[in-house]
Amino acid sequence: MANIAIIPARGGSKRIPRKNIRSFLGKPIIAYAIEAARQSGLFDTVMVSTDDRGIADVARHYGASVPFLRSAEAANDFATTAQVLIEVLHQYSKQGQSFEYACCLYPTAPFVTGTLLTEAYNLLKANAFDTVYPVQQYAFPIQRAVRLADGKVNWFQPEHALTRSQDLEPAYHDAGQFYFFNVPAFQKTQRLITDNTGGIVVSEMQAHDIDTETDWQLAELKYEAMSDER
Template sequence: MSNIAIITARGGSKRIPRKNIRLFLGKPIIAYVIDAALQSGLFSEVMVSTDDDEIAAIARQYGASVPFLRQPKTADDFATTADVLGEVISQYAQQGQVFTHACCLYPTAPFVTSDLLKQAFSTLTEKQFDTVYPVQQFSFPIQRAVLLHDSKVQWFQPEHALTRSQDLEPAYHDAGQFYFVNVNAFQATQRLITPNSGGIVISEMEAHDIDNETDWPVAEFKYQLMHNLVHE
């Protein structure tokens, strides 16, 4: 049995230019994910899928391999993560390398740890899921959500307008960090999330979406808090 870590890092980031190699607390943000994958000991190959020479050079500097560059069709704004994963698995297969499991990691997920990857892999194999990925609980009950039309508020689920929060079932969302997949199942469905997917719950402090310039310093501060790096 062999596993591959695939870190998806194209060069054409729009909202935050050069996002995938921007310094995060003094180190390229992609380096954190590479380190976590390497330290987990789960993978016979830790690679970065990119179309960018600078990203490739930095990835190699921190211990990842970049055996080939991503094709233009999987590097544009319309390519999905599943498209990239499929391309990488196919490229390796053409070179005679076949993997049992693959972990597709996002390069801007510095909160990922080797222990979290080990937990995901254990859940994937023990429960025979197609995919396992981290999820976080919504901080407010989604059953009490409202719609807003021309400033008028309406209940999204009116039947729960008077339901106590503690009586509502918790709901979760994708933490946007990684997907650990069974390669055979992925190749059969070409989907990262299937009816046979599993989730591992992480706290609100263990992930942070970085979509704009405001998110960046907030993520750095959370990371420092998580690792006791904040000083008075």
Template sequence: MSTTQNNLCIIPARGGSKRIPRKNIKDFLGKPIIAYSIEVALDSGLFSEVMVSTDDEEIAEVAKKYGAKVPFMRTEKTADDFATTMDVLVEVVDKYKKEGKYFKNVCCIYATSPLVSPEILKKSFDVYNEKKFDSLFSVIKYSFPIQRSLSVNDDKITFNYPENANKRSQDLNDSFHDAGQFYWMKENLICKGAVLVTKNTGAYEISELQGQDIDNELDWKLAELKYELLQSIK
């Protein structure tokens, strides 16, 4: 069973999105998309603090409107195109420590994750706790075995793994990819040079309906359709 602990939720939301301008506060079915991540974190009851890490004043105002804290602004170093998620987590955790605030666990939820639910967060936290993982994140199963993936060059097909060309798909192991929604991690493992995936990183599987990477306008529409479908079958 999930129990509220001294957990920090960090929602990274820089202002300089390229492929979808103002992506983090773009309207998603009636409200800014970041609002969904904030509200899910608050509704889960898992966090003693929900904060948004941003370099953008407008995003900061939207975040506060929907209940998140913005205790400090992101530095230029973590707001450029080359900063990683871990860079952001390290900066936030270090700033809290300087203020005398320490947390047991940190959950990073991306600002464009409207399909995450409080139930998913709570169940994933249970798995993370019960199995004593260093970190955990959501994954989605590939719908077709990647062991039978193809390459196309000059319109000609070649198998990436020729040894599997004649194998039945059901005889091949399932493969998964990062759902790009959230990451749980112990705060004491967040430091310069740290990585999200360790030898003790767990997975929480979600369905294709529960996840959608949003990199372009078509992805955005698919995410809206999935959200509406999920709401209709609750």
């Protein structure tokens, strides 16, 4: 069976207009995801799921396929990533195509490389995970987090108020880049994160969540710094 990379890129981004095809250091940000997927050599199909013909044109220009446009139901503000993936897999199924593994690769993840995708794919298969995705370690111990209410600070976990940072267990969060998953397992649970999910650690310099103009500028600076080190 074949593998597919699915890049979800709807046209209705609110915080950063036209975010998915905005220029990131000289080319549309979605191009980085398409190129990483193609360079990995892991996928028989690299496709973009979008409701926007402008995004579709850009995606095709950089080598992705857009065999159909996303439905209105899967393109509204409340549609989940899982709903988008289910629709894509169903459309391919109607055409007689099925897949063993798939990767949901976000269009605003320029730090993803073919090497990272390959590492995740190998981990997914070697451990028979349902899904593997990149995670980053929190910069500060979450056990020493505080809440702020009416200007007053209180510990979430007061038992760790005096615990040394080096004695606390590291915690991680989703790096927001991709989910590499077993298609039959996903179709059964319709969930990307299950109790059989693996994580692959990426450094602070290997990912950056982009939601604001400041995020965008910092991501470009970080990407340039990473490029200088290669």
